[in-house]
Amino acid sequence: MRIVNASDTRAIARLLTPTRGGDRVFERRVRAIVDRVRSGGDRALERFARRFDQASPPLEVSPDEMRREALKVDPAVRLAIKKAASHIARVAFQQIRATSTSRSCPASRSSSGSEPLDRVGCYVPGGRFPLPSSLLMTAVPARVAGVREVIVAARGPRRR
Numbered sequence: 001m002r003i004v005n006a007s008d009t010r011a012i013a014r015l016l017t018p019t020r021g022g023d024r025v026f027e028r029r030v031r032a033i034v035d036r037v038r039s040g041g042d043r044a045l046e047r048f049a050r051r052f053d054q055a056s057p058p059l060e061v062s063p064d065e066m067r068r069e070a071l072k073v074d075p076a077v078r079l080a081i082k083k084a085a086s087h088i089a090r091v092a093f094q095q096i097r098a099t100s101t102s103r104s105c106p107a108s109r110s111s112s113g114s115e116p117l118d119r120v121g122c123y124v125p126g127g128r129f130p131l132p133s134s135l136l137m138t139a140v141p142a143r144v145a146g147v148r149e150v151i152v153a154a155r156g157p158r159r160r
Contacts, residue, residue, distance in 0.1 A: 053155060081132055085140050092141035116146035126155040 004011045036044045042059075049055040070078065096114055103109050122138035125131045139150045 055155075081136070084133075085136055088136055088140045089144050092144040095141075096145055114145065116142075116148075118147070119149040119151065120147050121151045121153060124152055124154040130154075 004015065006012070033048060037048065040047075046057055046059060049059055120138075120142045122135065122142070124134045124138075135152060135154075139152060142150050
């Protein structure tokens with residue numbers, strides 16, 4: 001661990017300055033994948049899903065299929081998830097409602113608030129140990145904030 005004195009403005013500036021370089025080979029590979037998905041659309045996306053995740057179409061789950069699968073979950077677990085979502089929504093609503101106002105001098109005043117985005121994407125880890133908390137802690141606050149469209153990307157269990 002390196003301790004930086006807060007009065008050392010040069011050291012603070014170095015910490016806050018993004019580093020150049022990085023992993024150029026990795027960045028080129030990612031850029032090539034993004035470019036192929038942009039130009040090839042869903043077909044390219046399906047090829048990468050098959051290559052990296054051994055996934056096969058359909059890659060999108062319909063609301064009806066989600067409801068059917070949800071009914072297979074133990075009712076006590078469904079109730080716990082619903083209760084957790086309610087608690088998360090209540091806290092999110094309190095945070096969103098809060099606006100702050102500050103004065104730097106008698107003649108000026110500034111305030112802050114929030115405005116929802118039109119669309120957000122959430123990633124929910126799946127596989128052998130799915131994390132419903134990731135969905136709850138990302139999608140619920142987004143909906144409370146007024147986001148109209150929440151898109152969730154999740155990795156399902158590996159097929160054997």
